[in-house]
Amino acid sequence: MNASFHHESVLSAEVIDFLRPAMGRTIVDGTLGGGGHSSLLLHGGARVVGFDRDPDALHYSRKKLTSYGDLFTAVEGNFAEAPRILATLGIEKLDGILLDLGVSSHQLDTAERGFSFQSQGPLDMRMAKSGLTAADIVNTLEASELARIFREYGDEPRAIQFAARIVRARQHGAISSTRQLAELIAAGRSGPRHPATRVFQALRIAVNDEIGSLERALPSFGNLLAPGGRMAVITFHSLEDRIVKHFFRRHSLVEIDDPTWPSARPNPDLLFDTLTPRSITASPVELERNPRSRSARLRVVERLLTPQKKGAA
Numbered sequence: 001m002n003a004s005f006h007h008e009s010v011l012s013a014e015v016i017d018f019l020r021p022a023m024g025r026t027i028v029d030g031t032l033g034g035g036g037h038s039s040l041l042l043h044g045g046a047r048v049v050g051f052d053r054d055p056d057a058l059h060y061s062r063k064k065l066t067s068y069g070d071l072f073t074a075v076e077g078n079f080a081e082a083p084r085i086l087a088t089l090g091i092e093k094l095d096g097i098l099l100d101l102g103v104s105s106h107q108l109d110t111a112e113r114g115f116s117f118q119s120q121g122p123l124d125m126r127m128a129k130s131g132l133t134a135a136d137i138v139n140t141l142e143a144s145e146l147a148r149i150f151r152e153y154g155d156e157p158r159a160i161q162f163a164a165r166i167v168r169a170r171q172h173g174a175i176s177s178t179r180q181l182a183e184l185i186a187a188g189r190s191g192p193r194h195p196a197t198r199v200f201q202a203l204r205i206a207v208n209d210e211i212g213s214l215e216r217a218l219p220s221f222g223n224l225l226a227p228g229g230r231m232a233v234i235t236f237h238s239l240e241d242r243i244v245k246h247f248f249r250r251h252s253l254v255e256i257d258d259p260t261w262p263s264a265r266p267n268p269d270l271l272f273d274t275l276t277p278r279s280i281t282a283s284p285v286e287l288e289r290n291p292r293s294r295s296a297r298l299r300v301v302e303r304l305l306t307p308q309k310k311g312a313a
């Protein structure tokens with residue numbers, strides 16, 4: 001493990017403005033990473049429980065945030081398991097939740113983790129250090145399933161072609177390194193964007209079941225929020241953003257309508273007020289400083305005091 005941990009937090013000022021950390025508030029950071037957002041939340045006075053699946057991130061954040069003592073708790077695990085784990089810590093309601101999805105720069109830049117096509121490493125891509133690796137997926141799934149992963153998680157227009165190429169190549173021996181896969185996909189082509197960019201992103205999402213974790217976590221986090229508590233989610237990928245947007249929308253519409261009904265009806269799933277009618281993106285200053293913030297989108301909701309209150313307002 002590298003001694004240093006490089007990751008620049010995105011949309012930090014916006015996250016802090018929305019989550020309003022203060023003494024007496026309990027906030028879950030579901031994606032601790034380098035502890036950048038968490039340190040700002042702790043600095044604001046909040047108690048923070050941070051989750052990460054990656055033991056390296058945990059190790060680094062624990063060291064970095066040790067001066068906050070009991071105000072900071074770091075838990076190794078998937079944020080989708082947070083409600084169960086929080087219950088064991090005696091925490092039943094939260095004032096804030098942050099999810100800053102995807103991988104950290106540290107993970108991407110550590111060659112032996114196998115996330116990047118730009119450096120040579122084992123074809124791994126696991127955030128946690130257990131479970132199936134990208135090599136397991138690439139060397140065992142049928143072409144149709146590989147193509148689905150590339151299309152759904154990577155928006156890869158040449159998904160079928162790349163899947164067929166992988167299946168042909170693995171007949172001559174397993175594909176086991178990042179370079180091997182990147183070269184197989186590129187097949188001598190180059191361009192401003194490496195041809196393997198989308199395939200690597202798609203494999204990472206599949207290996208870590210990132211969509212499944214998000215879909216499981218959102219409803220349970222929604223229920224854990226205290227009235228007036230806020231949930232902020234930063235996504236870097238259109239599929240994730242769509243999931244968050246639809247979930248927030250479904251639970252913040254005051255009324256729902258259907259062409260077969262005589263009139264609109266109160267929404268039985270009303271839970272939140274949307275604080276970001278449009279997603280928030282990085283400012284030009286942040287974009288200049290941190291190019292990784294380019295695709296970041298922040299959406300925030302607030303748990304209603306009572307479902308009726310918003311209808312009456």
Ligand SMILES: C[S@@+](CC[C@H](N)C(=O)[O-])C[C@H]1O[C@@H](n2cnc3c(N)ncnc32)[C@H](O)[C@@H]1O
Pocket residue numbers: 007008009010030031032033034035036037038051052053054057077078079080100101102103104105127210213214
């Ligand atoms: C973008 S980084 C977070 C950076 C962090 N906000 C900061 O300021 O340093 C995402 C982190 O979330 C972790 N992660 C992603 N999905 C996760 C999940 N389902 N459960 C727990 N941790 C997850 C990754 O291992 C990674 O360390």
